[in-house]
Amino acid sequence: MPKIVDAGERRRAVAEAVFTVVERQGVEGASLRNVADEAGLAIGSVRHYFRDHSEVLLFAMEEMSRRFEQRVLARVERLAGCTDRGERRAGTEALLEEFLPLDRTRRQEAAVWYAFVTAARTRPELRSRAEEVLEGMREVMARVLRGGQRTGALPERLDVRLESVRLAALLDGLTVQAVQAPGLLPPKLLRDVLRRHLDALSVAESG
Numbered sequence: 215m216p217k218i219v220d221a222g223e224r225r226r227a228v229a230e231a232v233f234t235v236v237e238r239q240g241v242e243g244a245s246l247r248n249v250a251d252e253a254g255l256a257i258g259s260v261r262h263y264f265r266d267h268s269e270v271l272l273f274a275m276e277e278m279s280r281r282f283e284q285r286v287l288a289r290v291e292r293l294a295g296c297t298d299r300g301e302r303r304a305g306t307e308a309l310l311e312e313f314l315p316l317d318r319t320r321r322q323e324a325a326v327w328y329a330f331v332t333a334a335r336t337r338p339e340l341r342s343r344a345e346e347v348l349e350g351m352r353e354v355m356a357r358v359l360r361g362g363q364r365t366g367a368l369p370e371r372l373d374v375r376l377e378s379v380r381l382a383a384l385l386d387g388l389t390v391q392a393v394q395a396p397g398l399l400p401p402k403l404l405r406d407v408l409r410r411h412l413d414a415l416s417v418a419e420s421g
Contacts, residue, residue, distance in 0.1 A: 225263050225273060228253050232274035236326045241333040244271065268339045275330045275340055278323060279347050286312050286354060293358070299367055303412070306358055310408055313351070313385040315392045316401040324389045348382070355381045359415075368415055377415065384411055 231253035235244045246267055250257040264270045289309035296302040315321040334340035355378035362368035388407060392399040 221263060224259075226277060228255070228260055228263065228270060229274040229277040232270060233278065233322065233326050236274075236329050237322055241271065241329050246270065268337070271330070271333070271337075272339055272343065275343050278327060278330075279343065282312070282323060282327075283350065290354065290357065293361065297365070299365060302361070302365055302367065306362070306412065307405075307409065309354075309358065310381075310385065310412075311405065313389065314401075314404045314408070315389055315396075316404060321393070321396070325393050328390060328393060351385075352378050352382050355379075362415075372415065381411070384408075 228249060231249045232244050235248050235252050239248070244267075246257055246260055249270060250260045253260070260270065264273065286309065289305070289312060293302065293305040293309055296305045312320070315324040330340060331344045334344040356374050359368060359372065359374045359377055359381070363370055363372060363374070385408075388399065388404055392404060
């Protein structure tokens with residue numbers, strides 16, 4: 215009896231292979247041949263599930279962002295139930311730390327994601343997804359800041375639109391630098407910078 219192959223599982227396995235190859239060789243190294251070899255598949259099997267190279271990259275990019283968004287939204291939901299100021303601050307830090315490369319999983323994600331984002335500058339098929347994720351990140355920042363205002367942890371007149379962009383840029387900048395030179399930005403330092411920024415927001419001028 216022929217083996218029944220789960221198409222969704224096979225496509226996700228190809229995405230995992232893309233992540234590995236991109237982390238090691240960059241997007242330019244993620245050819246169909248290299249991805250198929252990494253996944254332990256014949257190149258014809260990859261072509262069976264994806265029309266071309268661009269579709270493979272876009273699916274991998276969407277799969278990575280989907281996984282990340284699931285983790286972030288779970289943190290957002292937990293934070294929404296926090297009424298104690300101390301618990302809310304801890305929950306806020308845990309949520310925002312999801313955006314930083316603090317462990318092996320997040321370091322790989324960061325390295326691969328920024329390879330995708332860099333490629334999106336010259337690959338229109340990737341650009342819209344990269345922009346959607348950036349917009350979603352800023353929306354999460356704004357939601358966190360508004361929640362801080364509602365609980366009194368942040369000044370009511372804090373410019374949420376501006377500060378959400380600034381916070382997203384801070385996290386992005388820390389992540390890019392940590393990917394480039396992990397020895398110069400260990401996890402403790404990344405956490406310390408984030409906490410210092412949150413402390414500064416909490417005492418920002420409200421007038």
